[in-house]
Amino acid sequence: MRPRIMMAISVVAMAALCVAVLLPGPTTAVTEKRFITHSGAVISTTGEVLDPLYTVSTVEFDPDEYLRNFEYGRVSQEGGQTVREYTIIARDDQVQEISPGVFYNVWTYNGTVPGPTIRATEGDIVRIQFINQGSKQHTMHFHGIHPAEMDGVFEIVGPGGGQFTYEFEAGPVGVHPYHCHVMPLEEHIVHGLYGVFIVDPVGGRPAADEMVMVLNGFDTDFDGENNFYAANTVPFYYQHHPIRIQQGELVRVYAVNMVEFDPINNFHLHGNLYYYYPTGTDTVPSHYTDMVTLSQTERGILEFVYQYPGQYVFHAHKVEFSEKGWVGTFLVDGSS
Amino acid sequence: MTPRVVAAGLVPLVLVAGLVVFITGPGGITAGIDPLPEITIERVDFVESEVRVVVRNTGSIPVDIVQGDINDRIQPSAVEPDGHLERFETAILRIPYAWNEAEPYAIGVTVHDGTRFERVVEAAAPAVPADLEQAGLLALAGTYMGVIPVFIGLAWLPFIRRLSQKRISFFLALTAGLLLFIGVDSAEEALEVSAENLAGSMNGALLALVSAGCAFLALQYVSGRLVSTAGSGSAMGAALMVSVGIGLHNFGEGLALGAAISLGSAVFSTYLLAGFAMHNTTEGIAIASPLAGQGRVARRLAALGVIAGFPAVLGAWAGGFAYSPISSVVFLAVGSGAAFQVAVTVARWVARGPGGLASPYVCGGLAAGLVIMYVTSIVL
Known part of the structure; x- marks a missing residue:
């Protein structure tokens, strides 16, 4: 090869590269989709929209159904006492779409996170047939007053069909969590083995539109920090599907904080204040406020009435949590 | 090769393909967990x-x-x-x-x-649009950085020409020293980019090694052909090899410059530009040295300067408009392999001179080349 030829080749190669680098690539016409950002801008894309707000309707757990669902059990009378019997099955093999496109191994009581809301009146006998269909040991530990052997801590229930019957008198009045108490405890809780236990006073509380909100989070990449937060598991769900309530009607929210890793959570309501009953154990509210701070398993009852119709946000005022999903809205209907 | 020989060569290939199919299919052993997404x-x-x-x-x-x-x-x-x-x-x-x-x-x-x-x-800065104005800016930066300094360096030719054979061998060894430094510098840069930006599964360090190795071997082959066929033109051949090697290296430098400009880091790229420009002036000496004994070379010298310098403009465009860490690692490593190969070619050329590689001029030249490059690399 002669130097002259080499030089020519080099120069031509550089010229060709020049053209290749500067020419625009091929373009193809595709249909456009639109979505709205948190700040209200409308964006078009030729690709896929990734937005928990607008694509959430496909997830397996239905927060709307959970919100106002209370399980009173199979009711019978024994010696003048009301007995409420439940069957709770624990599993740890489910993979659930906890946010659109995000698949996470949830551990469940009766197939959902949170587990069913167990509701009884003070003094009722609560009898729970607990079956562990998981691959690990699990239990049910109720917050409340009960004999030591019903505490679900030392009475480990083995995997693959192990059984235990929890039986105790419901009390005290209030809203309490229940959760698995097998070590490592944090792992069993953050995977989803928790639920709400409501004890009504004899004679009940004043009539209200009642709902349960479990404030929870998911650490989907196991780095000891939650990737998602929510009221009732699915991030941003109630923002996209507002909770409909009536103007002038009393609303009662049983709120339980089950978030792990973060020391606190909180509950802020817009356009209104609520009467707050810590743990729901007293009939006199401790605060009239729009903000309570909740530590792990701290819980209470919120009561409020909306004076004006319209849409109102509620969310964690630890706004990191609300920007990761713990945000929703009430749609106050003023027509009736 | 007869068909029989070809068949004999293919038999093991077919067998190993069969083994792979068997392992990934019915004969597979499942152990541990499924691979994780990355x-x-x-x-x-x-x-x-x-x-x-x-x-x-x-x-x-x-x-x-x-x-x-x-x-x-x-x-x-x-x-x-x-x-x-x-x-x-x-x-x-x-x-x-x-x-x-x-x-x-x-x-x-x-x-x-x-x-x-x-x-x-670390600091958000507006991305620059991919338009003609930006192309012009990048070309200008590439010219400041690559083309002009190389030509300035070539202006040392009349000076080198008047030197004795021994002193010329000093400058040739200096060239080899410069190129060795460039080779190490590019390799380091390639490894740095791969460590910072490439996932483990890309085997970034090995990607750099393979790219550098292939570049070295390709230039080795080409320079062998050049030197064996050119005869009296071997000085020009060596100079051309030096320019090609430096050109490949400058492409890598252009990538870094283009990426810095497109990331909007104005102050950074000004310093980068000035540093590279000083550095690259020495590359002109590298091209000029082999031509010390030659006659009229002005036109060819211009072509050599373009071959060595212009890739900086191409690199600036590529880095500015289509930056990808993978191509950066490849180009930087190619630049490294090319620089090493050219250093070897120049060293061989020098070895034929009086005193061989052990002469004080050669050793001094090599050392001077390394020191000059180091000093110009840290001044800015």
Whole structure:
């Protein structure tokens, strides 16, 4: 090869590269989709929209159904006492779409996170047939007053069909969590083995539109920090599907904080204040406020009435949590 | 080769292919867990009210991109053309966000199993548009950095020409020293880019080694042909080899410069430019030295200067408009392999002179080359 030829080749190669680098690539016409950002801008894309707000309707757990669902059990009378019997099955093999496109191994009581809301009146006998269909040991530990052997801590229930019957008198009045108490405890809780236990006073509380909100989070990449937060598991769900309530009607929210890793959570309501009953154990509210701070398993009852119709946000005022999903809205209907 | 020989050569290939099919099919051994998804955030651009993220699947299984976030706060976003990425496939994640200039941002991308990947940008700066004006700016920067300094360096030729044979061998050895330094410098840069930007599954260090090795061998072959066929033209051949090697190296430098300019780091790129320009003037000496004994070479010298310097402009365009860490590693490593090969060629040439490689002129020249490059690399 002669130097002259080499030089020519080099120069031509550089010229060709020049053209290749500067020419625009091929373009193809595709249909456009639109979505709205948190700040209200409308964006078009030729690709896929990734937005928990607008694509959430496909997830397996239905927060709307959970919100106002209370399980009173199979009711019978024994010696003048009301007995409420439940069957709770624990599993740890489910993979659930906890946010659109995000698949996470949830551990469940009766197939959902949170587990069913167990509701009884003070003094009722609560009898729970607990079956562990998981691959690990699990239990049910109720917050409340009960004999030591019903505490679900030392009475480990083995995997693959192990059984235990929890039986105790419901009390005290209030809203309490229940959760698995097998070590490592944090792992069993953050995977989803928790639920709400409501004890009504004899004679009940004043009539209200009642709902349960479990404030929870998911650490989907196991780095000891939650990737998602929510009221009732699915991030941003109630923002996209507002909770409909009536103007002038009393609303009662049983709120339980089950978030792990973060020391606190909180509950802020817009356009209104609520009467707050810590743990729901007293009939006199401790605060009239729009903000309570909740530590792990701290819980209470919120009561409020909306004076004006319209849409109102509620969310964690630890706004990191609300920007990761713990945000929703009430749609106050003023027509009736 | 007879068909029989070809067949004999193919038999083991067919057998090993069969073995692979068997292992991945019925004969497979399943142990441990399934491979985990892995992606690499290759590029982050800050455009008008939006952050654009280039994501590549660098794991061994397909992944779905399901969520984008900024500073660990979930944002509605879009992924184009779609979120399903096969191995090595890329997508652009568009996250609408009113970002603030010069603030740091952590860009997060979550995949289907809930794993979040993050890339931190130290200071947000507006991405420059890919238009003719920008192409002109990059070309100008590449010219300042590569073309002009090389030509300035070539102006040493009349000086070198008047020197004795021994002193010329000093300058040739100096050239080899410069090139050795360039080779190490490029290799270091390639390894740095690969460590910072490439996923483990890309084997970045080995990608650099393979690229450098292939570049070395390719130039080895070409220079062998040049020297054996050119005869009296072997001085010109050596000079040409030096220019090609330096050109490949300058392409890598251009990439770095273009990427810096396109990331909007104005102060940084001004310093980078001045540093490279000083550095590259010495490359002109490298090209001029082999031509010391030659006659009229002005026209060829100009061509050599273009071959050595102009790739800096190409590199600036590529780095500015189509930056990808993989191509950066490859080009930087190619530049490194080329520089080493040319250093070897020049060293061989010098070895034929009086005293061989052990003469004080040669040793002194090599040492001077290394020192000059080091000093010019740290001055700015």
